[in-house]
Amino acid sequence: MSATPPTATEVDHDVDSPSSARKYIDAVLEQSFRHLFGPTATPEQPRRHDVVSIANLTSALSGYLQPEEIKDIKAAFHFSDEAHLGQYRQSGEPYITHPVAVAEICAGWNLDAQSIMAALLHDVMEDQGVTKAELAERFGAKVAELVDGLSKLDKMEFRNREEAQAENFRKMLLAMARDVRVILVKLADRLHNMRTLGAVPPEKRRRVARETLDIYAPIAHRLGLNNTYRELQDLSFANFNPHRYATLEKAVKAARGNRREVVGKILESVQRAIADAKLDAEVTGREKTIFSIYKKMRDKQLSFSQVLDVYGFRVVVESALECYTCIGALHALYKPVPGKFKDYIAIPKVNGYQSLHTTLVGPFGAPIEFQVRTRKMHEIAEAGVAAHWLYKNGSADLNDVQKRAHQWLKSLLDIQSEAGDSSEFLEHVKIDLFPDAVYVFTPKSKIMALPRGATALDFAYSIHSDLGNQCVAVKINNELLPLRTELKSGDIVEVITAPYSKPNPAWLGFVRSGKARSAIRHYLKTMRLNESVQLGERLVDQALKGYGFALSDVTPEVWEKLVQWTGNKNRQEIFADIGLGRRVAAVMAKRIEVLMSGRDADDDGSRSESGSTPHAPPVVITGTEGMSVQLSACCRPIPGDDIMGYIGIGLGMAIHTTDCRVAQRIHRRDPGRWIDVAWAPQPGRLFDVAVKVLVKNTKGVFARVAADITSADANIVHIAMDEDLSQESTVLRFVIQVSDRVHLANVMRRVRTNPDVMRIARERPSEEGHHRHDGGMRIDRERADY
Structure with missing residues (x-):
């Protein structure tokens, strides 16, 4: 054979x-x-x-x-x-x-x-x-x-x-x-x-x-x-879902025969109307893909017949002017559905797509979707950036597509430079992959495309990371609105900045674009690291004073030995570990004292269980330390309160009042991580504090009490009131900003002079939800828009 x-x-x-x-x-x-x-x-x-x-x-x-x-x-x-x-x-x-x-x-x-x-x-x-x-x-x-x-x-x-x-x-x-x-x-x-x-x-x-x-x-x-x-x-x-695909594919094939008569009638009418308008056009039916039918059924909760009852046609003409002429002829033939006309020729999609879209009411009341475009627009719509190779004629349309693709690819490099790792990078890129967009204007009338659902803050970051980082407010259509406001196509957006403003971690809760998310995370990580280094320096300096040393006394030789002992790369990394609570300042100070005095190297203080050193002065708190020092949300300390500091592992320092029940519970469990702290003589900011006001339920009482608070030079951050207005009295709750306890006392005295006020008291936030292992460290999200 x-x-x-x-x-x-x-x-x-x-x-x-x-x-x-x-x-x-x-x-x-x-x-x-x-x-x-x-x-x-x-x-x-x-x-x-x-x-x-x-x-x-x-x-x-x-x-x-x-x-x-x-x-x-x-x-x-x-x-x-x-x-x-x-x-x-x-x-x-x-x-x-x-x-x-x-x-x-x-x-x-x-x-x-x-x-x-x-x-x-x-x-x-x-x-x-x-x-x-x-x-x-x-x-x-x-x-x-x-x-x-x-x-x-x-x-x-x-x-x-x-x-x-x-x-x-x-x-x-x-x-x-x-x-x-x-x-x-x-x-x-x-x-x-x-x-x-x-x-x-x-x-x-x-x-x-x-x-x-x-x-x-x-x-x-x-x-x-x-x-x-x-x-x-x-x-x-x-x-991924072969059973659903097969079921839909079979249903689509069966439905094609039933639709043939309606499609033929629409096609004949449209071709006659276009011929009457003296246009040389190619009209074709648009077949929906199986996945697009499934997605529309799933996302809009529609039945199969509801999705398939919409007929789609594409009209290709020679020039952009003829596109608008064609739309006029179609609107004269069938009644347009209000709000369904979209001009992607004047304002192309972010991927360069251009067409006119309209939906009309056709024979038997069936909705008909039309796309009208030029031949060149059609080539770009189908081939996108690959059209650069398919149609090498150097047209402005193709150059625009290439430019848009290049801008998006450049934005990927920006996201990559700010992403912490590959998974974070992938997360941000996935957000920016979907080109459903809103189109808004800068004050100089430049069009900006943003992902659907984007906020005013996303707009700021789309222009430049620095503009987003320093954003404090926005004007949308000349109206001052919160940063979280969702933008709509046609909005005119103006960004208001302040040179010393910086991103708030709560911003991550509402921004939508990958660029904004990566920029905010990058800034917060960098800021947290820098602030942790500064806090670590202060904690070590405080601990060394208990041994009669200052941080400036430590020689380069001692630092070199200390770096070898800890396994860190340099002294900044040691300070960052201390500021983040990964190392204890008292242990580090003891080791430095041993190395400076030349005693037995085995006596390194590693057995110390206390976070304090002999006669160490308290760490001074100004309230402007940033993310590395947080005022705990469970007790909201303000200057004048007796306070203490808790070094949480990887979380920096949390400041509590000494009578805070959350702090007392953590102190019993973990006493070695508490250090002495004290307020600076003149703290550098205002502090949030909650007050509860019991008032007579009379007309206008809300406004009068708010006016009393502001007349005492206090800012109102948040307002709430009991929902039951049928009682003779009601409780108003305010979060206000004061400089210290004296200022708070002045505010409360001013409010008590109001005849409608029955009682006012400082309110501690509920302990419910604060049984935590982070020492009460929590970002206060109530001021997310500031």
């Missing part, structure tokens, strides 16, 4: 490569052995169809690349073919079929020769151990850079799959920010993987589908590759 000779289609001009010829011979021999002896023991043996052709690829490339470039691409194919020899996909196909398919997708976008070569080589570093230097030597530095950007960090160890995914994603996006071709090749890679996901085990299939839906499909949308975006969504849905 002998193997069947190969057909002409199986042997082409690429078989002259040594690896292809060898695989062909192996395939023929393998088939002969199977005829003679049955299946061989090794399951993954080469087969006859392992001879992979790039004839289709070279045919597509010959339409727009030079012969010399195609020759380089063939060399990249042969190199990849050799590298992947004997490697198979889970479907049983030779692995080389995958990079060839990826390259064919890239050729469909008319990507340049370097991109096609990178597509063919994109797995050789990761799977076959080929080095970047080797690729650079064979194919040039640019191709090596592209392949490196596409390769995973397989040499690094990660704690879990999520960390590995985040770090690999971070690496790819940073490479993408340098060269957008990285993500185009990656999207082609992911698209082919999704098309062939059927051979993958179900659990991995769902995981890859979820990742594609969460990350890669939104990236395609963000870059304007809408065809790729829609296909990735449908493929992800089909693999």
Whole structure:
């Protein structure tokens, strides 16, 4: 018996490569052995169809690349073919079929020769151990850079799959920010993987589908590759939830027949109206994707028939002026639905998309959605940033798309520079991936696009991180409003700043954009570190005074020994650890005292259990120390109160009043972390304090009591009152700002002169919810807008 000779289609001009010829011979021999002896023991043996052709690829490339470039691409194919020899996909196909398919997708976008070569080589570093230097030597530095950007960090160890995914994603996006071709090749890679996901085990299939839906499909949308975006969504849905996909697909096919008559009638009417307007236009029906139907049903709680009862059409004309003429003709034909006209030509979407959208009431009362655009707008709408390669005519529209993509990629670098780790970076980028946007104006009429749901503070950070950090108020349409105010398209926003203002941790609770979140977190981390170093210095200096030393007395030699003893990098890191409560200042002071006096090095004070040292003066509290020193929300201390300080692990210092029940409970449990503190003679700020006022339930009493408080030079931060107004008396609760206890007493005396006031007292916040292990450290969120 002998193997069947190969057909002409199986042997082409690429078989002259040594690896292809060898695989062909192996395939023929393998088939002969199977005829003679049955299946061989090794399951993954080469087969006859392992001879992979790039004839289709070279045919597509010959339409727009030079012969010399195609020759380089063939060399990249042969190199990849050799590298992947004997490697198979889970479907049983030779692995080389995958990079060839990826390259064919890239050729469909008319990507340049370097991109096609990178597509063919994109797995050789990761799977076959080929080095970047080797690729650079064979194919040039640019191709090596592209392949490196596409390769995973397989040499690094990660704690879990999520960390590995985040770090690999971070690496790819940073490479993408340098060269957008990285993500185009990656999207082609992911698209082919999704098309062939059927051979993958179900659990991995769902995981890859979820990742594609969460990350890669939104990236395609963000870059304007809408065809790729829609296909990735449908493929992800089909693999993540195959039962629902199959059910909807069957229902859609069944519904098409029922809709044919209505669609034909609408199409005929629209074409006649456009012809009457003397427009040369192409009208086509728009098919909803399976995933878009599912998403609309889920998000808007609609039935299948409600979603499918909306008919969609696209009209493509020659010029932007004709777009508006066409809309006029359509509105004359069918009645428009109020509020449903959107002009994305005048104000394009953030990914460069341009069209006019309108919804009309058609025959039988059916809603009809129309998109009207020019041919160039249509090309950009479908290909997005890839249109740069597809339609190289240097038009302003294409340059604008490239500019928008570049701005977004640049914003990724800003987020990366401020993100603490890869997971945080991925979290921020995911927020900015979805291009649903609101469009607002600066006072100089510049249009700014922000994520839907963005606040006035997001607007400030979108202009510059420093502007956001120093923002104290905003005017929206000339009205002073809180920073958390959600913006609407058309708003005119003006940012008001103060040079000494700084971000409030509570801002993280309402900002929506990734840029704002990363900038705030970065500032708070940096500020917290600096403040912790300063607090650590003060605590060590205070502890050393108990031994008769000052911090300035400590010699560089002692610091060097101390750094070696602690394992820290430098003295600033020691101070930061002390300020954050990771080390005890008293123990450090004892060690310094031992080293300074030259006593036995074993006497290091490490057995000390007390947070204090002999005769150490108290740490002075001004109230302006920042995040490292917090006034506890459980007792709200103000100057004049007797206070004590608790050093929480990793939390800095919390200031409590000495009669605070939360503090007393923690002191019994953890006495070694308490230190003596005292108020500065002139604290540098105002302090929040709560007062409770029992008043007669008379008309206008609320306003009169508030006026009494402000007349005593106190600011009102928060107001609340009992909801039951049927009683003769009611309780008003205020959070006010005072300078000290004397000021508070003056305010209370002034309020007592009001004849409607029956009683006023300082109120301690409820202990409920304060049974904590952080010493009462809590960010006060009541002033989130200030």
